[in-house]
Amino acid sequence: MKKQFHILLVDDDNSIRFVLNELILDLGHQVTQVSCAEEAIEKLNQLTIDLVISDVRMSGKSGIELLEFCQQNFPDLPLIIMTAHSDLDSAVSAYQKGAYEYLPKPFDLDEVVTIIEKALQSTQTNDSPPTQVDENNPFLIIGESPAMQDLYRAIGRLSNSHVTVLIHGESGTGKELVAKALHQHSPRKNAPFIALNMAAIPKDLIESELFGHEKGSFTGASNRYFGRFEQADNGTLFLDEIGDMPLETQTRLLRVLSEGAFYRIGSTQPTSVNVRIVAATHQDLLKKVELGEFREDLYHRLNVIPLRLPPLRKRPDDIPLLAKYFLQQIAKEINEPQKQLNPESIAIMQRYQWPGNVRQLENVCRWLSVMANSQQIFPQDLPPELISQHQQVEPEQWSQMLSNQIINGYQKGETQILLKIQQKIEKILIESALIITQGKKVEASKILGWGRNTLSRKLKELANAKK
Numbered sequence: 124m125k126k127q128f129h130i131l132l133v134d135d136d137n138s139i140r141f142v143l144n145e146l147i148l149d150l151g152h153q154v155t156q157v158s159c160a161e162e163a164i165e166k167l168n169q170l171t172i173d174l175v176i177s178d179v180r181m182s183g184k185s186g187i188e189l190l191e192f193c194q195q196n197f198p199d200l201p202l203i204i205m206t207a208h209s210d211l212d213s214a215v216s217a218y219q220k221g222a223y224e225y226l227p228k229p230f231d232l233d234e235v236v237t238i239i240e241k242a243l244q245s246t247q248t249n250d251s252p253p254t255q256v257d258e259n260n261p262f263l264i265i266g267e268s269p270a271m272q273d274l275y276r277a278i279g280r281l282s283n284s285h286v287t288v289l290i291h292g293e294s295g296t297g298k299e300l301v302a303k304a305l306h307q308h309s310p311r312k313n314a315p316f317i318a319l320n321m322a323a324i325p326k327d328l329i330e331s332e333l334f335g336h337e338k339g340s341f342t343g344a345s346n347r348y349f350g351r352f353e354q355a356d357n358g359t360l361f362l363d364e365i366g367d368m369p370l371e372t373q374t375r376l377l378r379v380l381s382e383g384a385f386y387r388i389g390s391t392q393p394t395s396v397n398v399r400i401v402a403a404t405h406q407d408l409l410k411k412v413e414l415g416e417f418r419e420d421l422y423h424r425l426n427v428i429p430l431r432l433p434p435l436r437k438r439p440d441d442i443p444l445l446a447k448y449f450l451q452q453i454a455k456e457i458n459e460p461q462k463q464l465n466p467e468s469i470a471i472m473q474r475y476q477w478p479g480n481v482r483q484l485e486n487v488c489r490w491l492s493v494m495a496n497s498q499q500i501f502p503q504d505l506p507p508e509l510i511s512q513h514q515q516v517e518p519e520q521w522s523q524m525l526s527n528q529i530i531n532g533y534q535k536g537e538t539q540i541l542l543k544i545q546q547k548i549e550k551i552l553i554e555s556a557l558i559i560t561q562g563k564k565v566e567a568s569k570i571l572g573w574g575r576n577t578l579s580r581k582l583k584e585l586a587n588a589k590k
């Protein structure tokens with residue numbers, strides 16, 4: 124028979140407690156529910172609890188304080204932290220203060236079940252979590268999509284380790300940002316973070332850049348140069364675009380990784396270093412291995428922990444957050460009021476494919492901050508590449524969507540559906556005309572078959588409707 128465990132549920136939100144209570148009972152375990160950390164401490168002192176699941180923000184003591192109490196008094200008791208604030212900082216601090224797991228709200232119930240079962244198993248195997256505390260995070264990583272939450276968890280879990288990490292992701296997805304965050308949340312955070320992009324330097328200079336050289340070791344080597352490995356001693360070396368590393372350099376790198384030492388070019392004395400490698404690639408390295416362009420042994424050596432950064436088009440929910448963040452940062456930078464995206468503009472941005480990922484979004488926000496005429500950014504203000512893609516909607520798709528909306532409206536008993544749709548269509552016609560004419564109202568009114576005054580009046584009506 125399955126062992127029954129006793130779980131303490133701490134949350135001031137009745138509905139969350141209700142859902143979790145049902146779920147845990149269904150799993151065949153016993154539950155005690157409380158609504159604050161103080162009551163939880165009382166229960167912990169009275170009962171034998173196997174697992175605590177706690178919210179962070181509650182009146183009185185916080186979930187993190189409860190976690191600290193458990194660490195001191197019941198160090199083997201696993202605690203799962205739940206929080207509605209799913210950012211990198213909360214995840215790292217929960218893990219570093221000893222949380223067994225970190226669960227961003229709203230959560231997926233299947234995932235909760237898996238985590239609870241795993242935590243309960245750990246009470247039998249004593250699979251204890253990390254304990255060191257790290258407060259620092261200057262690199263803001265924005266995003267709340269499930270893929271980003273997985274990433275925050277991974278960074279949190281790796282935060283006490285020196286393990287080699289290989290970050291996979293298209294260009295502009297934030298690989299360097301993640302590499303910096305890994306460093307900043309590691310025991311090496313007070314030592315240097317040094318980056319080298321294999322694609323950005325001539326191939327014949329890569330070895331000297333990495334390993335350094337002695338004075339006079341080749342033409343142009345007028346001084347001794349300490350390479351990136353030595354610069355990164357005790358810290359992290361970020362090898363970006365590792366797929367572009369020449370084969371001979373790969374062989375040398377492999378040797379350094381296994382021996383922890385190398386020779387500066389022109390030197391006969393080995394130099395020892397203690398460097399953590401974080402590498403990144405936008406290429407399919409396994410394919411390069413197959414083609415004989417990348418050493419398989421090096422691939423496995425680097426790919427100890429693979430982290431995958433999803434392209435931006437796969438996490439459209441993060442786009443409004445990221446855009447708002449960039450518009451805010453850029454406004455500060457150029458000392459101008461912050462521009463706001465109107466809902467249609469956001470919708471267009473969420474449908475766009477973003478081949479340049481977050482970097483492209485950042486650039487678009489920069490462009491908009493400087494170029495958009497008004498405070499509100501309307502679809503016609505968006506750069507042409509976003510708009511031309513936006514226009515490629517399948518006709519069957521939009522008529523189906525319209526029909527769904529109409530049926531929905533009828534079912535809700537709406538009476539002005541035709542008027543609403545006419546207004547919507549008129550709005551689309553106006554916006555499209557302005558897109559095509561890049562905002563030139565005289566030309567747009569010609570396309571629409573209206574007089575200029577009519578267009579101005581309609582635009583005013585639209586602007587008033589938005590207020």
Ligand SMILES: Nc1ncnc2c1ncn2[C@@H]1O[C@H](COP(=O)(O)OP(=O)(O)OP(=O)(O)O)[C@@H](O)[C@H]1O
Pocket residue numbers: 263264265266292293294295296297298299300301363405445481482485
């Ligand atoms: N999640 C994010 N939150 C905030 N800023 C981000 C995020 N992801 C990327 N950025 C920003 O986007 C830009 C590109 O990120 P980064 O240089 O880390 O990408 P990359 O994957 O290393 O690109 P490449 O492969 O082209 O070198 C940077 O300015 C970075 O700060």
